Amino acid sequence: MVSAVSEVTGAIGFRDARVLLRQDLMLGPLNWLIEPNQKWLIVGRNGAGKSALVAALQGEGERISGDIWYNDDEAAVVSTEIQKTLLEEERIRCEGQDERISGTPVSAVLRALSPDEAELSRFVQRLGLSGRETQPFRSLSTGETRKVLLARALASNRSLLILDEPASGLDAESLERLHQILEDVKDRTVLLLSNDWSRLPSWIDHVALVDAGELVFCGPLAGADIEPWLAQMMALSDRAGHLPEAAASDLPALDDDAPLVDMRQIHVAYGDRVVLTQFDWRIESGQHWQVTGANGSGKTTLLELITGDSPHCYTNDLTVFGYKRGTGESIWQIKQYIGLVSSALHMAYRVSSSLENVLVSGFFDSIGVYQKPSEAQRQIVGAWLQRLGLDAVRQQPFNQQSYGNQRLLLIARAMIKQPALLILDEPCLGLDAPNRALVLALIEQLIARAQTTVIYVSHDARDRVDSISNTLALS
Amino acid sequence: MANYFNSLSLREQLAQLGTCEFMSAAEFETGVDYLKGKQLVIIGCGSQGLNQGLNLRDSGLNVAYTLRASAIAEKRQSFLNAEGNGFQVGTYEEMIPGADLVLNLTPDKQHSSVIAEIEPLMKENACLAYSHGFNIVEEGQKIREDLTVIMVAPKCPGTEVREEYKRGFGVPTLIAVHADNDPRGEGLAIAKAYAAGTGGHRAGVLMSSFVAEVKSDLMGEQTILCGMLQTGSLLCFDKMIEKGLEPGYASKLVQYGWETITEALKHGGITNMMDRLSNPAKIKAFELSEAMKQLMRPLYEKHMDDIMTGAFSGGMMSDWADDDAKLLAWRAETGETGFERTEGSSDEIAEQTFFDQGILMVAMVKAGVELAFETMTAAGIKAESAYYESLHEVPLIANTIARKKLYEMNSTISDTAEYGCYLYNHACLPLLQPFMADLDTDVIGRGLGLNDQGVDNQTLIAVNQEIRSHPVEAIGQTLRGYMTAMKAIV
Numbered sequence: 028m029v030s031a032v033s034e035v036t037g038a039i040g041f042r043d044a045r046v047l048l049r050q051d052l053m054l055g056p057l058n059w060l061i062e063p064n065q066k067w068l069i070v071g072r073n074g075a076g077k078s079a080l081v082a083a084l085q086g087e088g089e090r091i092s093g094d095i096w097y098n099d100d101e102a103a104v105v106s107t108e109i110q111k112t113l114l115e116e117e118r119i120r121c122e123g124q125d126e127r128i129s130g131t132p133v134s135a136v137l138r139a140l141s142p143d144e145a146e147l148s149r150f151v152q153r154l155g156l157s158g159r160e161t162q163p164f165r166s167l168s169t170g171e172t173r174k175v176l177l178a179r180a181l182a183s184n185r186s187l188l189i190l191d192e193p194a195s196g197l198d199a200e201s202l203e204r205l206h207q208i209l210e211d212v213k214d215r216t217v218l219l220l221s222n223d224w225s226r227l228p229s230w231i232d233h234v235a236l237v238d239a240g241e242l243v244f245c246g247p248l249a250g251a252d253i254e255p256w257l258a259q260m261m262a263l264s265d266r267a268g269h270l271p272e273a274a275a276s277d278l279p280a281l282d283d284d285a286p287l288v289d290m291r292q293i294h295v296a297y298g299d300r301v302v303l304t305q306f307d308w309r310i311e312s313g314q315h316w317q318v319t320g321a322n323g324s325g326k327t328t329l330l331e332l333i334t335g336d337s338p339h340c341y342t343n344d345l346t347v348f349g350y351k352r353g354t355g356e357s358i359w360q361i362k363q364y365i366g367l368v369s370s371a372l373h374m375a376y377r378v379s380s381s382l383e384n385v386l387v388s389g390f391f392d393s394i395g396v397y398q399k400p401s402e403a404q405r406q407i408v409g410a411w412l413q414r415l416g417l418d419a420v421r422q423q424p425f426n427q428q429s430y431g432n433q434r435l436l437l438i439a440r441a442m443i444k445q446p447a448l449l450i451l452d453e454p455c456l457g458l459d460a461p462n463r464a465l466v467l468a469l470i471e472q473l474i475a476r477a478q479t480t481v482i483y484v485s486h487d488a489r490d491r492v493d494s495i496s497n498t499l500a501l502s
Numbered sequence: 503m504a505n506y507f508n509s510l511s512l513r514e515q516l517a518q519l520g521t522c523e524f525m526s527a528a529e530f531e532t533g534v535d536y537l538k539g540k541q542l543v544i545i546g547c548g549s550q551g552l553n554q555g556l557n558l559r560d561s562g563l564n565v566a567y568t569l570r571a572s573a574i575a576e577k578r579q580s581f582l583n584a585e586g587n588g589f590q591v592g593t594y595e596e597m598i599p600g601a602d603l604v605l606n607l608t609p610d611k612q613h614s615s616v617i618a619e620i621e622p623l624m625k626e627n628a629c630l631a632y633s634h635g636f637n638i639v640e641e642g643q644k645i646r647e648d649l650t651v652i653m654v655a656p657k658c659p660g661t662e663v664r665e666e667y668k669r670g671f672g673v674p675t676l677i678a679v680h681a682d683n684d685p686r687g688e689g690l691a692i693a694k695a696y697a698a699g700t701g702g703h704r705a706g707v708l709m710s711s712f713v714a715e716v717k718s719d720l721m722g723e724q725t726i727l728c729g730m731l732q733t734g735s736l737l738c739f740d741k742m743i744e745k746g747l748e749p750g751y752a753s754k755l756v757q758y759g760w761e762t763i764t765e766a767l768k769h770g771g772i773t774n775m776m777d778r779l780s781n782p783a784k785i786k787a788f789e790l791s792e793a794m795k796q797l798m799r800p801l802y803e804k805h806m807d808d809i810m811t812g813a814f815s816g817g818m819m820s821d822w823a824d825d826d827a828k829l830l831a832w833r834a835e836t837g838e839t840g841f842e843r844t845e846g847s848s849d850e851i852a853e854q855t856f857f858d859q860g861i862l863m864v865a866m867v868k869a870g871v872e873l874a875f876e877t878m879t880a881a882g883i884k885a886e887s888a889y890y891e892s893l894h895e896v897p898l899i900a901n902t903i904a905r906k907k908l909y910e911m912n913s914t915i916s917d918t919a920e921y922g923c924y925l926y927n928h929a930c931l932p933l934l935q936p937f938m939a940d941l942d943t944d945v946i947g948r949g950l951g952l953n954d955q956g957v958d959n960q961t962l963i964a965v966n967q968e969i970r971s972h973p974v975e976a977i978g979q980t981l982r983g984y985m986t987a988m989k990a991i992v
């Protein structure tokens with residue numbers, strides 16, 4: 028049981044607390060006091076235990092000893108977990124209905140935390156959500172659903188905001204706006220969980236460092252000597268190495284002279300909203316592309332036309348890997364040439380699988396594994412796990428991994444068959460600096476092998492890939 | 503039209519009821535090839551219509567929709583579903599004449615009028631497909647002799663059909679060819695290609711017959727699946743109120759209890775569900791279940807008999823003719839029950855608590871599954887079909903109650919299932935009343951609360967033996983084995 032907020036000071040936190048979070052995860056003893064209105068950055072590597080720590084604060088797991096102070100009614104939380112749960116509930120509730128036109132409207136999700144109406148419309152505007160209120164929540168892009176959660180949390184009267192990797196899915200401009208908004212938040216407590224220590228937002232006044240499930244440091248930012256720790260973190264991460272081999276391919280070879288993708292006069296509209304119109308795009312083999320564009324610019328639709336996940340691939344003049352879409356090819360014939368990472372895929376990867384099997388599923392383009400991998404494929408999986416530094420935990424369940432580790436695995440899953448076309452939609456979201464570096468290196472190595480063409484979407488200027496020279500900017 | 507089943511000789515009746523064979527993956531090696539280049543037209547774009555159509559198109563088939571004119575003119579949800587997903591949509595006159603395969607995915611109640619309209623428009627030697635055989639078997643619909651008639655029935659709601667396909671998997675599916683309408687002997691080839699197009703072949707396909715599918719589907723849905731859960735919900739809730747438990751808590755225990763309990767059923771059958779109880783609770787649940795089975799057996803047999811003779815469908819069709827008077831009255835009545843009207847409390851109930859405090863609910867699930875299975879197999883239905891139509895579907899229905907109670911369950915299931923469910927409930931409630939009078943909160947609401955968990959060894963051995971040796975457990979183990987073997991192959 029978690030006691031209410033400590034009456035005397037109104038603070039929340041732990042005193043000598045030990046918490047059994049899962050069968051194999053004991054936290055503590057923890058000592059951490061968060062006074063009202065403090066602004067905390069809780070920072071650590073992917074998988075360091077940041078979310079676990081906050082879960083324990085929220086009363087999850089079994090308290091073995093000590094005290095925990097926390098009041099759930101006072102908290103507004105924004106996290107990938109909550110986003111996932113809401114979307115999943117919507118999916119079940121609206122069985123059999125078209126997601127672009129039916130489902131709970133954005134306005135109802137926004138009002139679920141009984142916010143102050145004036146505040147709400149202010150944040151809706153500042154986060155660029157105006158005009159979205161009447162649309163179904165589940166029709167929004169990942170970035171937009173994230174903004175809805177942020178807006179409703181900010182506009183609520185809750186005295187504690189817990190923001191778990193709020194940057195996930197936001198474009199650079201939206202992220203900037205979020206920090207401006209947080210700058211003005213005075214009379215409430217904010218906990219910001221992040222793996223990005225290269226950036227200390229100016230509004231932060233306290234910092235908690237988490238490493239290997241332990242609270243290494245917590246206290247005021249002023250005077251905290253965290254540099255050596257950061258340096259150590261960076262050093263830890265050097266995982267240079269070779270790109271694992273590709274399995275021998277039994278796919279029908281592609282025509283070298285034909286483009287991989289040929290789109291002509293594409294037109295896609297949802298109701299009255301035109302997403303793409305009179306749009307042409309040709310992707311030649313070996314021609315790598317960086318795609319940019321704000322949330323809602325049609326980027327997701329564009330990529331889904333290629334992967335076959337948008338129904339509009341059947342209503343447009345579109346040829347992919349030599350298949351003119353809608354002429355008798357199956358979606359699996361298309362997918363066999365593609366490796367894909369996106370937030371939508373991450374959300375959809377909901378089956379309980381071991382880390383190893385998540386990689387195996389990359390050979391079959393499935394979520395979960397329903398076919399037997401060959402011995403050669405198994406060995407390649409082993410090499411990738413080693414390269415990622417995850418071979419010791421290969422049998423663990425995917426859904427119990429940290430968000431960052433899940434991401435890393437899904438990137439490897441997309442790369443594992445060294446596909447003709449690799450689509451990376453904001454792959455580095457949720458990755459810490461060392462893992463970002465690892466992913467960028469892997470992309471360069473794949474490109475150097477000259478078998479794979481890359482479409483790369485990223486908002487973060489730090490994540491540039493030097494070998495990508497073509498740019499498509501969507502507005 | 504006359505009931506088709508009743509027009510058959512006993513020999514043919516038994517042969518069709520007993521048609522049931524698990525098909526090997528090798529039978530689907532050619533995938534959708536048989537339908538490549540053919541024009542598929544789906545009538546209706548609801549739960550099955552939309553989701554099957556999306557899968558079939560993604561499998562490389564040519565899919566279009568036809569809807570009744572009013573749905574197109576008023577741009578109803580069905581029209582938006584089809585149009586918004588980029589399908590061609592047209593009236594019967596526009597679409598049916600060009601179709602090689604017509605998939606009738608309208609509600610069962612509408613089938614005879616829909617068929618009457620579209621049949622004359624169908625081109626010669628085309629094929630008509632169903633996802634449930636009520637119209638053919640119970641209404642005795644005669645289809646033009648040149649047309650092939652088949653069935654491909656996914657054993658899951660439409661959204662699951664789509665979700666599993668997107669993952670690269672599928673849902674268990676029954677297929678059948680109507681013996682009276684297979685003039686060119688191509689029915690099976692079409693049904694296999696259609697099943698492969700929905701992804702069903704990856705999860706397991708059972709070769710069945712129209713008769714076996716309909717009779718077992720009706721029996722399952724009205725007894726254990728919907729009927730028992732409805733009756734059980736009402737009885738358990740009322741008992742707890744009578745004994746002074748907090749209504750919000752009672753409501754929550756029942757609403758989420760079915761889902762939690764039957765999740766155990768899904769993974770390891772009745773054996774695993776019973777193993778989740780403490781030893782004294784297990785023995786208690788076993789005794790309760792035996793007592794209920796004795797009381798309810800005649801009721802299950804009556805349902806099976808009425809389904810077999812056609813008395814059930816006859817009664818329901820007269821209600822259709824009477825503008826659903828009974829169905830609507832029963833639906834309203836259900837909405838007024840204490841369980842339905844009491845908001846669940848916000849208490850957290852731990853997973854194990856649902857078992858410990860829901861011994862009676864566990865007993866009801868066990869009694870219902872076993873009785874439905876026993877009655878079906880005694881009537882000549884094969885164990886595989888009986889399993890899919892009883893135990894396999896209980897967790898899927900329990901999920902709907904967890905979402906929004908009986909209202910949600912009754913609006914998700916078909917009208918036929920809903921009608922049968924109320925029929926069962928009306929007979930079963932009074933039947934179990936005297937039995938319920940002797941029970942207390944130790945079996946529902948509070949738990950046994952024993953300090954001493956001791957039991958007699960001999961009794962426990964005998965009870966375990968009885969649970970494990972029930973025939974539903976043997977077939978369940980085999981079929982779940984197929985599913986998991988396919989699902990998590992490594």
Ligand SMILES: NC(=O)c1ccc[n+]([C@@H]2O[C@H](COP(=O)([O-])OP(=O)(O)OC[C@H]3O[C@@H](n4cnc5c(N)ncnc54)[C@H](OP(=O)(O)O)[C@@H]3O)[C@@H](O)[C@H]2O)c1
Pocket residue numbers: 123545546547548549550551569570573578579580581606607608609610612616633634655656657658659660914916
């Ligand atoms: N739901 C399941 O879990 C399930 C599972 C397996 C098999 N099935 C079978 O699948 C079939 C379809 O069931 P469903 O649950 O998908 O039904 P549904 O969701 O209720 O959809 C029915 C569709 O038919 C249209 N429709 C209704 N009345 C019509 C009429 N008089 N004429 C023409 N079209 C009409 C509706 O559109 P408009 O009203 O807009 O015209 C709607 O698009 C049934 O045979 C059912 O037994 C269902």
